Amino acid sequence: MFAQLWQYLRSCFILYAFIADAISTNNLETVSGIGTWVDVATPMEKHSYVSSRGQFWELVMSDEFNDNISGEKRRFDAGYDHLWTSLEKPDGVNGALEVYSHNMTQVNCENDVCFLEIKVIEDVQNVTIFNQYLHPPSFTNITFFYRSAMLQTWNKFCFQGGMLEVKAQLPASMNEKSRNPDLARGPTAPVKELEFYPAWPGIWMMGNLGRAIFSASTQRMWPFSYNDCNEKVFNSSNQRISACDPNPGFGLHPNQGRGAPEIDLIEGGGSIVSSSIQVAPGMPKHYRRIEPDPKLEVGGDTSCKYSATCVTPGANQPNIPSQIYAQRKHKSWYEGLRYSSNNFCARDQKLKQDLRSILKSLSHSITENNCSVTTCPASNDIQSDLGFIDGDVHRGHWGVNSQGTCFSAINAYDGTHLCDPDNQDANCLNPRLPTTAPTNSMPSFNYQMDALSANWPIHVGGYTSFMTYQIEWVMGPNGYVRWMLENLPLFEIPASSVLNVPQDSDQSNPKKIMPEEPMYLILNVAVSGSWGATPPNVGRPCRGNGSDEKVNRICDGFPMYLKIDYIRLYQDLSNQSTMAVGCDPPTHPTHEWIESHIEEYEDYDNKLVQVQGGASCRDTNDCTAKLQNSHPVRTGTCTRRRCVCTSKYWGGPRCTTATYPAMKSSTLTQTFGPSLPIAVMVAMITLVATFLALLNSLFEKHKKCKK
Template identity: 55%
Template sequence: MVLWLCGSLWMGVAAIAVVDASNSDSSSGSGGSTATDRSLVKLETRSGSRPWVDPDTPEDVRTYVTSRGDTWELIMSDEFGDVNRNFTAGADHLWTSLEMPDGTNDALQLYSHDMTSVVCDDDEEGLCYLQIKSIDEVNNITVWNNYLRPPGYQNSTFYYRSGMLQTWNKFCFQGGMLEVRAKLPAVLSEDSNNTDIGKGNNARAEQTQYYPTWPGIWLMGNLGRALFSSSTARMWPFSYNECNETVFNSSNQRISACDSDPGHGLNPNQGRGAVEIDLLEGGGVAISSSIQIAPGMPSDYRRAAINESLGDWSYCMYSQGCATIGANLPGVPTEYYEERGHRSWYQGLRYGSNNYCIVDGNDTQSYSLVAAGMENITANTCSLLYCPASNDVHGDMGYIDGDRTLGHWNINSNGTCFPEMNGYQGVFLCDPDNQDSRCSAPRNDSTPKTNTMEPYNYQMDALSANWGIHMGVYYDYVAYQLEWVTGDNGYLRWMIGGHPIFEIPAKSVVNTPQGGNKSNPRLTFPEEPSYIILNVALSAAWGTYPPNPGKPCRGDGKDPEANFICDSFPLYMKIDYVRVYQDASKSSTMAHECDPASHPTRQWILDHETDYVDGNNKLVEMHGGAPCRDNNDCNIPFSVLYTFHTGICNADTGRCECINEFWGGPRCTFQLGATTANGEDASEVTFGPPLYAAFIVLGIVLFLTFVVFVVVTIRRRRQMRKDAEKTKEFGNMTYVVSGMKNAKSMASFNEMAVTTPNDNDDGSPETRSSIVSGPYHRFR
């Protein structure tokens, strides 16, 4: 019994050690929900369920074949099947809702916890989905504004309420495929004047005013938390890991490659930031897909600046209406840009058709005609006759994926909806005291400094495509996909239903044009651990907006169309599922945690916590909470005969609950570190054995095993000596057989059973025949 117990314990501890060694990479993930130390153990579940995968995800979609033919595995999913989900801080293992105003981009809405929920339809299908609701509701609040001169509180009016969810500091990933199946908000009542209704799913959306919201599905590096400007200043959207002061002033980047001792758990001489990748944002008649990255290109490599004396205004390039030569599109006209002596803007971007739209013959292009026309573009604008459909004359025009049957990138050979280069190509960012003329509101000499933050001024770039959409995105659920491979040979590819819409090869970002008066910064292709954001915004400044922007929705109430649109609120973005796939092979560089050793974030966030949280949006450590079917989904494998319990599956909630605070992660399979997410000493706030205790137990078990072995060996040797003495004594005995009676007695003795000690050492007797019992059968 003692030996079996010791053996079982040994098997359990050995299993822990083996799993730790085999899962020290990204395959088991960690996220930041448990704020675990990277050096500690992150185990698989007994059932084999991955930490972030929803058990309700169908088995037949748990692998994905990429556009390059590689097979990736599902590492995260949320099917949104539980109507009891609560997304407030600390309540959900994956998502956190926000309760705060949106102070960016002329936003018109507050974000509230109660604007996000899981709903199941009552119809035959009974589909369950995440719902982000937007309502028209006037709220007057007082907010602090660091960018005021001087900084202070200001009274602000917000005319709508909506919702935002983030996986910030819980689930992050570096590379993979993000897929979100969503239905976008729209006014689709039959009695509206929306003439897009009734034309079918493939009709092109044309009536912008009936799609007044700005939905977003996007990613941001974990070092910046969306809406928290103190966390994003000098952090967003950097993807730069060079130290060259003649190219870029390192003081503009909060975590610079020039810093050999950055502290806060960061790696020395590693430039960091919070790059942004937008799977989709916007609505109306087009969706924008983009990356936003810094530092941006110097003016020598950008589109020409407008000349206001010619009557140009700040946004004339959006409609190619600028009179200033070269101010509409990079590379157009040809002669103007050739005089620079070097190329401008990002090269080799790829654009593909949205073939879900109906065909319009007027949009159909011929590759040969366009290629010939691009030899020398003399006009200050582009046309389908001599420019790519994207208006990007520097774009890749090779065959899509090298397949002639798919046609050419950048050419609208089908006459369907086609993405265009976005007129928005970035903005110059400044602190409120900055006097650089490129700032949107430079401080003048008569205004005193505020000294509220470190000084900065830098350009950020947006590599963006606006692609026309079909009515199916409003009528039905559509799968939006993003493939992301990091590294100098990587790429970002945006797809709809598996069909490519836009692609940015890594070489377009890391090998930017050179030869101008100032060198172009050499960027890093996005590789930050990034979290997922789902939100619906409303703005007075974007391509689509509600009636009477900057005022209550109905205005004076005299516009019937405005009244009808406003009466259609609430509007909803509905999300069927979110899924992430990654290369899980041994050679993979992909990871899915918020604090990987290659790009640490945990200690920085703890040391700058006030930059990331406020009274309504706290940093709350979350243990367990993943959906489960039984206890095997919430426990580590300990041995083949015994399960070491680290969590249970709550039968009422269907969610994992960790048995103590030494075990965390979504399925209670991550052994937690010496400190909590709030930086407290875990020994003072937690109960239960940490992993080092297991190794103490292992030492004790090994010692006891040795003691038992020695005791048993001594007992066996003593027994062998006794047996030998008996054998010697028996061999010296003499038997005399006389007469038939004694002969019969001898025969009986020969058939008699002899009892000997059992070699199994369990104390039970062993029966042997005297005929075959060796030394006990000695008669003469």
């Protein structure tokens, strides 16, 4: 009996150690030491990274998409994957022509290399949707001509800062049937045959308070990165969670402006790829590029600004001609942006520049209404940084195309004006007419958003092979966002460009902050009728009437695929770092807000379902919590190379997160990061009660023996 008591006391000590660990942190380490979100297939030599500033960062998340080796197909619809969720939903933005579906994603393998693929196919569908922007709001029938996919880590995996690396091959009409002429030009040739690139791939991030293509969640939320309260500069009612609100509720911090900013690693297709941050509020009109005057443009076409062919003075690039913009008495647009080259393109001597000639041109007023190789930096941004890249004299200058290769340039798309359907402001895309009755379907809003964006020409090899796309995001006043291709810089936005915006005498330009919201990842392929890369016969099936031989060849290129070999995220884990992983961090909580507005983030076909376990594993040690005294508590097992939690009290990707499902208040109650006072109290009471009962039993037996 005393041996039994000793075993019980020993178990108590182990359980006590567990409780101490659970109190100190809800997410325990694994016995093996593998990170919570790290794929076990990531090579050890890829578990660290040295940033462009020379800092040592560590791997905190990866997905190698090697699942087919286990013989079990990976599913991404809600409730199955620990990291990703696919959507079953029509796309409703940017003139979309596609519906997103679960069955357009899978993990595939070719030549012993496994990868995620998002498939795009021709598929004519008639869908009935509710359109709040109709007068009155009503259901309407819309025809979509393509089917594709979108994957999100929304409300599962989010992060603040780090280096995201994605090895990808972009979709295009490239098979034997299409006979794409660009293939004959070789992998280093810049893309020329735009029609053969009808898809619009995206690898991007958004703040967790907005869920992509769920418009109710993004209204007055996207893409705010603003933490100021100054009604003279910006009407706070346009920002749903404003710094002017001392009592926002929902677990939010008083007087903290919040939103869902966007960072695009890559977006778009065809001959150019865009990399950008998108933030709000945007600059007022008198700080922006001059808009084309329909009276001056051929046929009244104001889209000339996208091809830099406008006649209107000042409408092609900001700050050119110099004299036109000087009349404002203040600077325009963002300053100090950094542009560089895609050196995987073949060189063209006609594009080659030298710094001395550019500086000489900029020292005089530019009188032309457009940039040229001899008058402007290669970026067409005369306010850009022309210093040495990373301060290294051997790497050349930002903004100067010294090698004559493909070069990043300022994007003609600089943002849009967002309004509710009842708004009559002239800046709205479709202001309500005075003769149209208001719908009162949503709160009023009317604000500009900005896209700080670079377009960079892509070579044919980006569509025929895998390339490594990277982005470094460092928060704070000394931070930056930097885009790279195979470790070579393409574009960089220093924090000073966002924080120190041009001002007039009234200080009327809103002062934004660098994005610092917890961001989630999005992978998708859209097909749009309103962007640079569009399919043939927009608004009709791809082939039209089938009479055009070239169009038929382009359409024979379907299905097209965005292929992802791997995704990896590195962060600075030093004590002074502000980088973090989590969708509900203490600095920027989101959980209570989402729970209280869940109808804005899900619909019948796209429910939010928490997934416990599911991370890749080699053995049970990858799915078992480690205690401070090194005694393992088997919280999960490794089954078919995936973690399976042993009980409902353990969750997280590796079953190392304490949960309390019995205390759920709704289907959304977060099982990551709850407090444990009740569980601890119950456990301690149970321990004491059991100990006293066992002790009493021993005394009773001792009395009987004496008798």
